[in-house]
Amino acid sequence: MGVGLVLILITSLIFPGIVSVVKAKIAGRKGPRVMQHFYDIIRLMKKGNIYSRTTGFLFQLAPIIYFSTLLTAVFFIPVGNYKALLSFEGDFVMFAYLMASGRFIMIIAAMDTGSGFEGMGANREAFYSLLAEPVFFIIMGSIALHTGHNSFYDIFSNLYVESALTYFVSALSVYLIFWVSMIENSRLPVDDPQTHLELTMVHEVMVLDHSGFELGLIQLAGGLKFAIFGSLIFNLVLPIQNSYFLQLTFFPIVQVIYAVLVAFVESFRARNKMMRNAQWIITLSALSIVVFLTILIIHEKVGMLP
Amino acid sequence: MNEIIFIIIAVSALGIFALPKRSQYYLMLGTQIFLAALTGYLMYLSFNRIEPLQIYLFDLLGNDVSLVIDSLSAFFIFVINITVLTGALYAKGYLKPYLRDKTRLEMAWHYFNFLILHISLLMVAMLREGISFLVFWELMSVSVFFLIIFESEKQENKEAGIKFLIQMHVAFYFIIAAFIICSIATGQNIGFESLEQYFKDYPAFPVFLLFFIGFGIKAGFIPLHTWLIHAHPAAPSHISGIMSGVIIKMGIYGIVRVLTYIHSDLMPIGVFILIISIISGIFGVTIAIVQHDYKKLLAYHSIENIGIIGIGIGIGVMGLAINNPVLASLGFAGGLLHVLNHALFKSLLFYAAGSIYQQTHTRNIENLGGLMKKMPSTAVFFLLGAAAISGLPPFNGFISEFLIYTSLFKSLMVSDSILSVTLLAGIVALAVIGGLAVFCFTKVFSIIFLGTARSDKTRHSHEVRSSMLFPKFIIAILIIMIGIMPFMMLRPMSFVAGVFVDDTSSLRDMTGTMSGISLSLSLLIVFIGILFFIKLKLSKVRHTDIGSTWGCAYTGSDPALHQYSATSYAEYIIMKAKILVGVKKHFRYLTKENIFPGESYFKTGSSDVFEDNLVSRPAGGLLSFMEKIAVFQTGNIQHYLLYAIVFVIVISIISIFGII
Numbered sequence: 001m002g003v004g005l006v007l008i009l010i011t012s013l014i015f016p017g018i019v020s021v022v023k024a025k026i027a028g029r030k031g032p033r034v035m036q037h038f039y040d041i042i043r044l045m046k047k048g049n050i051y052s053r054t055t056g057f058l059f060q061l062a063p064i065i066y067f068s069t070l071l072t073a074v075f076f077i078p079v080g081n082y083k084a085l086l087s088f089e090g091d092f093v094m095f096a097y098l099m100a101s102g103r104f105i106m107i108i109a110a111m112d113t114g115s116g117f118e119g120m121g122a123n124r125e126a127f128y129s130l131l132a133e134p135v136f137f138i139i140m141g142s143i144a145l146h147t148g149h150n151s152f153y154d155i156f157s158n159l160y161v162e163s164a165l166t167y168f169v170s171a172l173s174v175y176l177i178f179w180v181s182m183i184e185n186s187r188l189p190v191d192d193p194q195t196h197l198e199l200t201m202v203h204e205v206m207v208l209d210h211s212g213f214e215l216g217l218i219q220l221a222g223g224l225k226f227a228i229f230g231s232l233i234f235n236l237v238l239p240i241q242n243s244y245f246l247q248l249t250f251f252p253i254v255q256v257i258y259a260v261l262v263a264f265v266e267s268f269r270a271r272n273k274m275m276r277n278a279q280w281i282i283t284l285s286a287l288s289i290v291v292f293l294t295i296l297i298i299h300e301k302v303g304m305l306p
Numbered sequence: 307m308n309e310i311i312f313i314i315i316a317v318s319a320l321g322i323f324a325l326p327k328r329s330q331y332y333l334m335l336g337t338q339i340f341l342a343a344l345t346g347y348l349m350y351l352s353f354n355r356i357e358p359l360q361i362y363l364f365d366l367l368g369n370d371v372s373l374v375i376d377s378l379s380a381f382f383i384f385v386i387n388i389t390v391l392t393g394a395l396y397a398k399g400y401l402k403p404y405l406r407d408k409t410r411l412e413m414a415w416h417y418f419n420f421l422i423l424h425i426s427l428l429m430v431a432m433l434r435e436g437i438s439f440l441v442f443w444e445l446m447s448v449s450v451f452f453l454i455i456f457e458s459e460k461q462e463n464k465e466a467g468i469k470f471l472i473q474m475h476v477a478f479y480f481i482i483a484a485f486i487i488c489s490i491a492t493g494q495n496i497g498f499e500s501l502e503q504y505f506k507d508y509p510a511f512p513v514f515l516l517f518f519i520g521f522g523i524k525a526g527f528i529p530l531h532t533w534l535i536h537a538h539p540a541a542p543s544h545i546s547g548i549m550s551g552v553i554i555k556m557g558i559y560g561i562v563r564v565l566t567y568i569h570s571d572l573m574p575i576g577v578f579i580l581i582i583s584i585i586s587g588i589f590g591v592t593i594a595i596v597q598h599d600y601k602k603l604l605a606y607h608s609i610e611n612i613g614i615i616g617i618g619i620g621i622g623v624m625g626l627a628i629n630n631p632v633l634a635s636l637g638f639a640g641g642l643l644h645v646l647n648h649a650l651f652k653s654l655l656f657y658a659a660g661s662i663y664q665q666t667h668t669r670n671i672e673n674l675g676g677l678m679k680k681m682p683s684t685a686v687f688f689l690l691g692a693a694a695i696s697g698l699p700p701f702n703g704f705i706s707e708f709l710i711y712t713s714l715f716k717s718l719m720v721s722d723s724i725l726s727v728t729l730l731a732g733i734v735a736l737a738v739i740g741g742l743a744v745f746c747f748t749k750v751f752s753i754i755f756l757g758t759a760r761s762d763k764t765r766h767s768h769e770v771r772s773s774m775l776f777p778k779f780i781i782a783i784l785i786i787m788i789g790i791m792p793f794m795m796l797r798p799m800s801f802v803a804g805v806f807v808d809d810t811s812s813l814r815d816m817t818g819t820m821s822g823i824s825l826s827l828s829l830l831i832v833f834i835g836i837l838f839f840i841k842l843k844l845s846k847v848r849h850t851d852i853g854s855t856w857g858c859a860y861t862g863s864d865p866a867l868h869q870y871s872a873t874s875y876a877e878y879i880i881m882k883a884k885i886l887v888g889v890k891k892h893f894r895y896l897t898k899e900n901i902f903p904g905e906s907y908f909k910t911g912s913s914d915v916f917e918d919n920l921v922s923r924p925a926g927g928l929l930s931f932m933e934k935i936a937v938f939q940t941g942n943i944q945h946y947l948l949y950a951i952v953f954v955i956v957i958s959i960i961s962i963f964g965i966i
Binding site: 045047048049050051052053054055056058060061064065067068069071072075076086087088089090091093094096097098100101103104107108111112113114115116117118119120122123126127129130131133134136137138141144145148150208209212213214217278285292296 | 675676678679682689693696697698699704707708711712714715716718719723726730733734736737738740741742744745747748751752753756757758816818819821822823825826829830833834837838840841844845848849850851852853854855856857858868869870874875877878879882
């Protein structure tokens with residue numbers, strides 16, 4: 001039961017490291033150690049804090065709540081046959097809303113600083129994530145309809161049945177979840193964490209004023225988010241009732257491939273124009289409707305047209 | 307016994323006028339507590355009975371008028387009592403500044419109407435006989451009208467009140483028309499009983515539509531919502547809270563009460579309600595985002611939440627149509643639970659908004675900022691309400707939205723293709739509404755409470771007195787209780803859903819799911835607790851510094867100047883929903899003719915596209931037509947005599963030719 005949880009937590013620590021190593025290699029740099037990201041977090045946690053005069057207690061509390069929501073969200077994610085610790089009907093709704101709670105409190109914290117930059121970042125974060133929300137719900141709704149089940153574990157364990165179109169559905173779903181994960185983590189093409197201009201940042205600019213222990217938690221949360229989405233992708237790719245050994249081997253492989261893909265996107269794709277982001281995210285929603293329609297076709301519901 | 311109770315209530319209502327200013331309030335509060343206790347007892351008696359509880363009252367034109375209380379009525383009685391009582395408690399502190407300026411009679415009139423409102427709300431929820439129902443329905447509207455225009459020295463408040471009164475009467479005609487049709491067609495007396503027979507014999511949809519428009523104006527479904535956005539800001543805040551909490555819910559009550567009698571045409575009705583609700587939900591919250599008046603913003607959120615309630619009810623009706631008790635019970639339970647939840651968090655938000663208004667005397671959020679430090683308790687309550695209305699766990703809004711989501715996902719699996727698309731639209735709508743609500747409430751909370759002050763208005767503000775915090779505290783506890791222990795709501799909600807479907811076992815089966823939610827929320831709280839503990843320990847040993855906010859290394863300017871403003875926060879929505887929100891800018895360019903430029907101005911604001919096209923424009927057209935007709939009104943007696951002669955001649959010509 002707890003194996004999935006442990007796997008996700010370990011992934012969350014290593015994942016950002018893999019991404020930065022691959023990115024460095026692509027750029028021809030030597031790059032940091034894989035665990036460097038983790039050491040950075042430990043160092044941050046050892047440091048003291050500096051708070052802005054404008055902020056209040058919410059600002060200090062927010063990263064704690066944010067990290068806790070993500071940590072709780074991890075308990076909902078199954079890994080292959082390893083059932084999630086918390087599994088009930090409609091758990092993915094709860095999962096999405098937990099993530100939204102974390103986002104809500106981080107936006108509040110950013111606005112608490114009274115900084116124009118952070119307001120900008122908070123505003124963008126709120127807007128982009130609201131646009132990305134339907135993609136997740138349409139995909140989950142479609143595959144829930146497809147499998148006739150209503151919880152992460154049941155959906156993923158019943159995903160591959162009869163039709164070859166299922167493979168198309170899960171391929172498209174993986175593609176969409178990949179981009180949603182990039183939006184949720186504020187990476188390219190929506191946001192570039194490497195940029196050095198506050199005016200064009202999204203997530204990074206929101207956390208400008210955090211420091212010490214709290215900043216460490218925010219960094220950890222970033223890794224967790226990737227690991228959560230990585231596990232979702234793993235479940236979409238390999239949900240068949242395979243042997244536990246096969247799953248334990250494939251889980252790290254899928255995660256590494258995912259990390260490498262993120263690094264490739266970050267290295268080769270240009271960033272969207274700020275004004276184009278909304279349009280780009282809505283396109284993803286439109287694509288997710290294709291998933292839904294395909295599921296309708298698989299179930300021959302379209303034939304039932306009057 | 308009945309007579310004694312009526313006399314007690316009537317005497318105390320009138321007694322308000324006899325008392326001095328300071329003690330009027332206590333008589334009103336006492337009577338309301340008495341009323342709440344009485345109806346609470348009836349509610350307790352009637353819950354989970356198979357046959358509704360009946361109490362004979364009196365004989366009206368040969369009809370027996372009696373209170374009929376089933377689980378649905380009992381549920382609404384609960385919502386009414388909770389909201390009105392907390393509103394009354396809050397009113398004490400809120401009305402305090404007005405005691406100085408208002409006369410004894412004005413205050414008594416306000417309290418009297420408050421009491422009448424409470425009585426009529428309760429009676430509307432309990433009566434089934436048509437004429438008495440309509441009388442109390444009308445009494446409710448009229449008392450609300452007087453409550454809205456409490457600050458009648460402001461012209462805009464009077465206008466809002468009159469708008470309310472007119473639209474309520476339009477609604478009233480629709481309801482009467484529907485009742486009369488049913489009564490004539492079946493030969494029974496006017497009342498809900500005649501609907502049973504009517505809907506058996508005739509197609510249900512047309513008459514349902516009449517009822518829907520009538521009750522829907524009260525509830526504020528788009529495009530019937532135009533009174534709501536003016537009445538909520540105009541009314542004093544305890545009334546706004548009650549208005550949003552229960553008065554618009556009586557529209558929902560009317561609709562679901564009518565639905566209990568309908569057994570045919572259910573599919574089109576369900577889809578109709580679902581689509582109208584989706585539109586209300588999304589448009590309501592989108593327009594809310596661009597509002598700068600926080601009470602108006604909350605009013606638009608009422609529309610959004612009516613939409614969410616309607617989505618639940620729509621699914622419930624569709625469940626009835628396809629004979630699926632799981633959908634029906636989940637849909638109705640989700641929608642109606644949201645009635646309670648919305649009453650809680652919306653009244654909390656309005657009471658908090660009232661506290662802000664009392665302290666700053668402005669409703670424009672662009673003038674506020676940094677109130678968190680001056681009014682910390684109000685800020686926490688507002689934040690709690692904001693999180694709850696955005697449907698975030700661990701608060702109550704999430705629970706009802708979760709039930710509605712579950713019903714939507716379950717119905718996806720049993721529907722055909724066209725229905726599937728509608729249901730998917732419902733799911734997407736809920737997700738988008740949730741996201742937009744987060745967007746909106748992060749905006750309004752941040753601009754009011756966070757950052758630094760944007761104007762002088764906040765200078766003298768301080769935390770409100772504890773009598774104004776206490777009712778918020780009660781509501782907050784209820785919000786958290788429902789949010790963290792949702793399983794305890796399942797049993798009562800299954801009784802309420804039992805009014806519509808016989809088999810509500812699926813709701814009881816949700817216990818496992820609800821316990822799962824509880825468990826994960828406890829986990830969340832434990833994590834927060836542990837991390838907070840670690841942070842506290844760390845902050846003892848680590849060095850903590852205070853500095854200024856990061857400003858790109860530039861620290862010279864006034865921090866209030868480069869804060870994010872409400873307009874800039876809403877900019878994305880203003881751009882993307884241009885047609886809907888209709889933000890207009892009026893200004894004159896600076897001219898070049900002189901060295902020193904002349905006077906100029908800039909004005910901007912948003913308008914409601916539905917109000918413009920459905921109310922203002924036709925009303926304006928009618929008015930200008932009437933003005934043209936007014937040429938006949940010369941004020942000259944000879945002309946009027948001429949009209950009379952012309953009229954007589956025309957009549958005689960017509961009758962000669964046998965046309966009439």
